Amino acid sequence: MLRDHKIPVTIITGFLGSGKTTLLNRILKDKRNRHAAVIINEFGETSIDGQLVMTTQEEIVEINNGCICCNVRGDLIRILKNLISKVYQENSPLNRIIIETTGLANPAPVIQTFLMDEVMSNWFEIDAVCTVVDSKHLPIYLDRQEEALEQIAFADLIILNKIDLITPEEKEALLNRIKQMNVTAEIMSARNSNVPLTKVMGVKSFNLDQKLKLRPNLLTTHHHHHTDRIQSFVLESDTPLILERVNKWFSYLVQIKGETLYRYKGILNIQDVDHRVVFQGVHMLFASNYDKPWRKNEKRKSELVFIGNNLDREELEKGFNYCMGDNAFTLELRA
Numbered sequence: 001m002l003r004d005h006k007i008p009v010t011i012i013t014g015f016l017g018s019g020k021t022t023l024l025n026r027i028l029k030d031k032r033n034r035h036a037a038v039i040i041n042e043f044g045e046t047s048i049d050g051q052l053v054m055t056t057q058e059e060i061v062e063i064n065n066g067c068i069c070c071n072v073r074g075d076l077i078r079i080l081k082n083l084i085s086k087v088y089q090e091n092s093p094l095n096r097i098i099i100e101t102t103g104l105a106n107p108a109p110v111i112q113t114f115l116m117d118e119v120m121s122n123w124f125e126i127d128a129v130c131t132v133v134d135s136k137h138l139p140i141y142l143d144r145q146e147e148a149l150e151q152i153a154f155a156d157l158i159i160l161n162k163i164d165l166i167t168p169e170e171k172e173a174l175l176n177r178i179k180q181m182n183v184t185a186e187i188m189s190a191r192n193s194n195v196p197l198t199k200v201m202g203v204k205s206f207n208l209d210q211k212l213k214l215r216p217n218l219l220t221t222h223h224h225h226h227t228d229r230i231q232s233f234v235l236e237s238d239t240p241l242i243l244e245r246v247n248k249w250f251s252y253l254v255q256i257k258g259e260t261l262y263r264y265k266g267i268l269n270i271q272d273v274d275h276r277v278v279f280q281g282v283h284m285l286f287a288s289n290y291d292k293p294w295r296k297n298e299k300r301k302s303e304l305v306f307i308g309n310n311l312d313r314e315e316l317e318k319g320f321n322y323c324m325g326d327n328a329f330t331l332e333l334r335a
């Protein structure tokens with residue numbers, strides 16, 4: 001069954017005690033979310049009156065044989081399929097899914113679950129990945145815990161919660177550090193997760209029809225006080241890209257670099273193509289499609305964002321130049 005609109009999914013992630021449940025409760029108080037299903041990936045005492053709360057157990061299903069970076073969650077798929085049959089058979093008014101992950105979860109498998117197959121991507125669309133952080137303790141977690149880095153890397157929205165517990169100087173340092181790790185996420189400070197809900201819902205961050213939301217002055221600001229393993233880069237150019245080369249480069253990136261690429265997305269200006277081409281990927285799961293046509297007076301420009309683990313900026317730039325016709329770089333591709 002083809003659906004005219006997909007059910008939006010909000011993924012809330014963040015470290016232990018950061019303020020996820022506080023945010024969830026605020027979301028659920030909003031009348032517009034009274035038909036939301038909440039899936040909580042932990043066992044807890046959470047009880048949210050009148051809401052559908054489900055708990056899931058850790059269970060990872062591996063797809064793409066042998067690739068440790070592509071895991072989808074079997075339990076999550078089962079829950080989602082049950083929800084689909086409720087909508088289908090009982091006309092249930094489900095209008096949103098909200099998933100709260102455990103403090104220590106890497107959000108990739110949850111995100112990948114929605115990108116993996118036709119049923120999932122036909123019914124659901126990720127609205128936003130929202131990462132709540134405890135501003136006081138985040139610097140310590142970032143130094144010690146892989147998952148804290150991953151949660152920042154995958155975020156579309158980062159809530160610097162518990163802002164009351166840090167000084168303006170600490171906040172500035174934290175902001176600079178996070179901005180290097182994730183150049184596209186919107187960052188908002190909060191107390192008791194009190195961000196405007198319009199910033200959390202209806203964000204459509206996985207929908208690249210609009211312009212990529214990059215921070216202004218992104219390319220000119222460099223604060224290299226602290227270099228984390230997780231970094232993000234933007235590549236841009238108004239030189240048209242050669243489709244055949246783009247395909248080669250991306251298959252190289254996905255196959256060889258997929259594990260280190262946490263999230264990448266962009267808009268491409270392809271030679272002799274009147275439409276914008278948009279793409280996005282999470283590790284080895286990658287999708288691209290034709291978007292709306294370039295407008296007459298619009299400046300055609302490619303913009304690509306890469307967020308990943310120890311990315312080699314120089315190599316990414318070489319690959320990008322190769323797509324523009326530079327022959328100095330040859331890709332060593334596997335067949």
Ligand SMILES: Nc1nc2c(ncn2[C@@H]2O[C@H](COP(=O)(O)OP(=O)(O)OP(=O)(O)O)[C@@H](O)[C@H]2O)c(=O)[nH]1
Pocket residue numbers: 014015016017018019020021022023102103161162163164165190191192193
């Ligand atoms: N000082 C301060 N405390 C806060 C703030 N936001 C939440 N808290 C408190 O922090 C504690 C944890 O908040 P939760 O919303 O339960 O955090 P959580 O991320 O859901 O926690 P887990 O489910 O254990 O991972 C609670 O006692 C909150 O009252 C804030 O902005 N400032």
